[in-house]
Amino acid sequence: MLIFNEEVCKMKIEYDTREIQVLQEEINHLNPVDLAEELIHLSESDLAIWIKLLDKDLLADGFTLLPQENKIQIIESLSDEKTMILIKELDEDELVDTLQELPANMVRKLMNHFISEERRPIINQLLGYPNESVGSIMSVNFLSVKNTVKPSVAIEKVLNSDLDANRLEQIWITDDSLVLTGYVYLADLLRNKDKDIRKLSYPITKSVYATDDQEIVAKIAYKYDLAEIPVTDSEGRLIGLVPAEWAIDIMHDEHEEDLAYIHGITESSHDLYWKKSSFQIAKDRTTWLIICLLTATLTGFIIQRYEAVIASSVILTAYIPMLMDSGGNAGSQSSTTIITNLYSGQVNYRDAYKVIFKEFKIGIITGLALVIANMIRMFALDGVSTQVNLTVSITLLLTVILSKIMGGILPLIADKIKLDPTIMAGPLITTIVDTFVLLVYFEVASFFLGI
Incomplete structure (x- = not known):
């Protein structure tokens, strides 16, 4: 542990008074x-x-943004007095995030001594929420007043609050049973001190439960353009x-997690690239590479099964x-579109039949365009027979039709069974589609070429 008297001595050696003053002003x-x-x-x-x-306030704000190892380093370097501060x-919420990243022995020390x-009951409550749930990230620092008070009373409560200014822009309104009914902006209170606070309040657009997945918060904030999303009990x-x-x-x-799933990466952490070992x-x-390798075995079996078709027409x-x-x-185009609309709340599993029908129509239009382009290309460049051209084009x-439908429906199925829909947008859908493509191709070839 560093001793701050020694630090001061080092400071005098390495910096003169003027340099220390300049440094202090700059970093603060x-x-x-x-x-x-x-x-x-x-x-x-x-x-x-x-x-x-x-x-001390700036140090705390910066500390919460540090990686795990740097948080540990700072806590280990602090005296008991500085740690307490x-x-x-x-x-x-910031303290809970920190405790979740620290070693167990350090957590026990902080809980027992600092x-x-x-604060312990609320800390223990927040620690009890599942990882990546709303409760694990929510702030319990807010200001609420009952809808029967006058704006002047609410303003007085703001003046006596020790919350940060950005937590006082919205004042939450409850009824006598403490049930959330709306919110009011501080500016409106200041401008309308004599009005009924209920006439100044805005209704609650949307709220979430502490046990909900944290992703729901992002969806609601995006959809309704909210500055703060309230968390309520049943x-x-x-709360x-x-x-x-x-x-x-x-x-x-x-977004990082979705990109990882789309490209078949199972990220174990969000550490920087250079800090992670090879x-x-x-x-x-x-x-996912192993999964794709194993599932690709199916395509090998299909090719072996239709070996006679290939031998008859090597082209x-x-x-x-x-x-x-x-x-x-x-x-992948269809799955990406559906996943995006799932995220924004535009589609859900109940729209499955509508999605299938729409992707079917999209597949026909897109497929016909590709078929026309491909037939021209094959006649002009490849010089193949009409039967082969028809086989490939059909x-x-x-x-394309089948892929569009599968790309549209698989993310909905994943969402229904509580899996991340992006799993369906990467290697998995490609492998499934590849299998069906070969089956269709060789069956069509067998029909047109009479093999």
């Missing part, structure tokens, strides 16, 4: 995001100096909120890659 004007980036790259001695010079400055008795009482800026973080995390990255990427093999690529691309049409 940093944005918390920029501060966190700077703290990551500091040496141990410079980190001790910065901690000594930083405003840091813990006190962290909001309950977290006050008054009886409608307000927390999720600010829109946190919803943006959720969107970012979910073995860990390889492990993250290998799972057919030249068009297998084109048909498989067309099917995979067509399916297979292409059926492939």
Whole structure:
């Protein structure tokens, strides 16, 4: 553990008074995001100096944005007094996020010695919510008033509150049973001190439960353009909120996760690329490659089964890659579109039949366009027989139609059975489509070529 008296001595050696004053002024004007980036790259001695010079509020804000190993480093370097100050400055949700990242022995130490008795019940409650649930990320710091009070009373409550300014822009309104009924903006209270607060309040557009998946918050914030999303219990009482800026973080995390699924990557963490070992990255990427390798065995069996068809018309093999690529691309287009609309709430599993019919029509239009282009290309460049041209073209049409339907319906099925729909947008749908393409291709070839 670093001793701050020693830090001060080092500070005198390495910096003169003027340099210290300039440094203190500069770092205390940093944005918390920029501060966190700077703290990551500091040496141990410079980190001790910065901690000594930083405003406690800014240090807490920057601390919450640090990676796990840097949080551990800072806590280990702090004296008990500084640790107590840091813990006190962290909001309950920020403290819970930190505790979830720390080793068990450090968590026990913080809980037993640095977290006050008054905060422990809410901390334990937040820690009890499932990972990636709304309850695990919500803030319990909010201001509410009953709908029977006057605006002047609400304003007085704001003036006496120790919440940050950004938590006081919206004041939540409840009835006498503490059931959430709406919210009012602080600016409206200040401008209309003599009016009925119920006439100033806005109705609740949407709320969530603490046990809901955190992704729901991002969807609601996006759909309704909300600054804060209220979290209620089963009886409608307000127990927390999720600010829109946190919803943006959720969107970012979910986007990274979706991209990983789409490209067949099972990411074990969100660590920086250079901080992860080659073995860990390889492990993250290998799972889906093995699955695709095993499922691709089906295509091998199909080719062996239709070996006589291929032997009778070897030219057919030249068009297998084109048909498989067309099917995979067509399916991925549909699945991506449906996943996007699932996320925004435009479609759900109950729309399955509508999706099938719409994708069927899209498949016919798209397939016919591809067939016309492909027939012209084959006659002009390949010089194949009419039977082969028809075989490839009809297979292409059926492939596109089938792929569009499968790409549209598979994400809905995944969503219904509580799987991430993006799983269906990557290697899985490509493998399934490839299998069906070969079956259709060789059956059509057998019919037209009389094999």
